[in-house]
Amino acid sequence: MAKEDAVTVNALVRQALVAAQEVMGENGLNAVLRASGLEHFVGNFPPNDLNPSIQASQYARFNAAIEEFYGRGGRGMLKRIGKASFEYGMREQSALLGIAAGAALKLLPERQKIKFILNQVAGALKKTNPQVEAWVDDSGERVAYLESTCAICQGRASQTPVCHLYVGSIGEAVRWATGREHEIIETQCIARGDPHCRFEVGDAKDA
Ligand SMILES: [Zn+2]
Incomplete structure (x- = not known):
């Protein structure tokens, strides 16, 4: 039941709304907010703090509405919003992401760069909300990022993975760390009945 009660904090909702407005425009965002029962955010974004904002299931409904x-x-739109959301995070929350060490990244092999940034993303999310369970799995052929508290698919049911916004954010994080576009594949999703959402970092697209 803990998962049902999960909350999404203000800073993350604000980040998603700013990114969504950048990508969809104000009218598009407002239509989606109204369609998902979040009309109180129309022209009224939450503050940039770590107080509880909305239930994860409401955040999931917002994603479904887009x-x-x-x-x-919709899928491409959500990926673009995810990308814009990571970019916003880099602008506004870089201390949280702990990317001051970014310069040293250049010296690392690509796989290490990918692990570094995904660990930073998981760590930043956990700092914003202790309920979050996110981690990196380095044991397979592909580095994978997992979350068992994913808010995007909370309460949703689908035969195929639905966390496209997350795919966009992870893709942008990996691009930032490696300088190259990589394919990100969501191979498991809670909406499909899996215990967590799993995002694998595939080959670089220019490779
Ligand atoms: Zn998910």
Whole structure:
């Protein structure tokens, strides 16, 4: 039941709303907010703090509403919002992400760079909310990022993975760390009945 009661903190909701507005425009965002029962955020974003904002299931509904609103384009839209969301995080929360050590990254092999940034992302999320369970799995052929408290798919059911916003954020994080676009594949998703969402970092697209 703990998962049902999970909350998403203000700073993360604000980050997602700023990113969504950048990508969808104000009218698009407002339509989606109204469709997902979050009209109180219209013209009224939450503050940049770590207080509880909304239930994870409400955040999931917001994601689902974007997919419905844009139909076949929804998936790409969510990935773009995820990318913009990571960029916002880099601008506004770089201390939280602990990326001051970024210069030393250049010397690391690519796999180490990927592990570094994904560990930073997991650590930053845990700092914002102690309920979050996110980690990096380095045991397979591909480095993977996992979260068992993923708010994007909370309460949703689907035969295919639905956390496209997360795919976009992870892709941008990996691009930032390695300088190259990598394919990110969500191989497991809580919406599908898996115990966690799993995002594998595939080959670089220019390789
Ligand atoms: Zn998920």
